[in-house]
Amino acid sequence: MNDNIDKSVLGLHLPTDPRWADIAGMNIEDILVDHAYCEQKAASSCISLIVTYPDKEELVEMLTPVVSEEWSHFEMVIEQLKKRGMTLGKMRKDEYVAALAKKIRKGGSREDQLVEKLLMNALIEARSCERFKMLHKNIEDKELSEFYYQLMISEAGHYRNFLELAKKYNSEEKVMKRWQELLNEEAEIIKNLEIRSDRMH
Numbered sequence: 702m703n704d705n706i707d708k709s710v711l712g713l714h715l716p717t718d719p720r721w722a723d724i725a726g727m728n729i730e731d732i733l734v735d736h737a738y739c740e741q742k743a744a745s746s747c748i749s750l751i752v753t754y755p756d757k758e759e760l761v762e763m764l765t766p767v768v769s770e771e772w773s774h775f776e777m778v779i780e781q782l783k784k785r786g787m788t789l790g791k792m793r794k795d796e797y798v799a800a801l802a803k804k805i806r807k808g809g810s811r812e813d814q815l816v817e818k819l820l821m822n823a824l825i826e827a828r829s830c831e832r833f834k835m836l837h838k839n840i841e842d843k844e845l846s847e848f849y850y851q852l853m854i855s856e857a858g859h860y861r862n863f864l865e866l867a868k869k870y871n872s873e874e875k876v877m878k879r880w881q882e883l884l885n886e887e888a889e890i891i892k893n894l895e896i897r898s899d900r901m902h
């Protein structure tokens with residue numbers, strides 16, 4: 702699974718600059734704090750989808766356990782901070798997600814909006830998965846390296862959940878066309894984003 706999770710599986714158009722893993726690995730406290738909030742936002746995003754689309758049975762069924770998983774990831778990150786004598790700290794500005802949100806099309810039908818949101822979630826999962834893989838491979842701390850391996854597997858599953866759901870609410874052809882457009886936009890965002898040691902993205 703490890704080496705299968707790469708650009709071709711996740712579809713990402715631009716790999717993360719390898720310098721990020723080096724500087725992130727030297728700044729574990731900031732990375733863990735930013736990471737904790739990524740997990741919180743992932744759980745909140747699933748809750749928001751469930752309460753906005755309670756009539757979509759498959760969505761409710763697929764995303765309800767994902768909320769628990771994301772929240773358990775949050776708990777695990779808190780545990781890693783605690784073990785190192787660190788605390789959660791304040792939430793940081795998430796420039797990556799803010800830039801992605803601007804690329805989401807407004808308007809259209811309720812289903813169109815849903816597909817946009819699902820694809821945005823899929824993008825964040827794919828990029829997170831790629832970054833966890835980089836941390837797994839580069840981080841010297843054995844426990845954290847293993848931790849990031851487990852999360853990489855879990856986020857890859859979520860990425861597939863979101864894409865699968867998107868295809869239920871619009872034709873596969875339209876969804877995949879839009880997915881490719883968003884992958885291009887995401888690559889452009891990553892290209893222009895400053896490489897920071899204190900951000901997961």
Ligand SMILES: [Fe+2]
Nearest residue numbers: 740743771774
């Ligand atoms: Fe997660």
Ligand SMILES: [Fe+2]
Nearest residue numbers: 743826856859
């Ligand atoms: Fe996830």
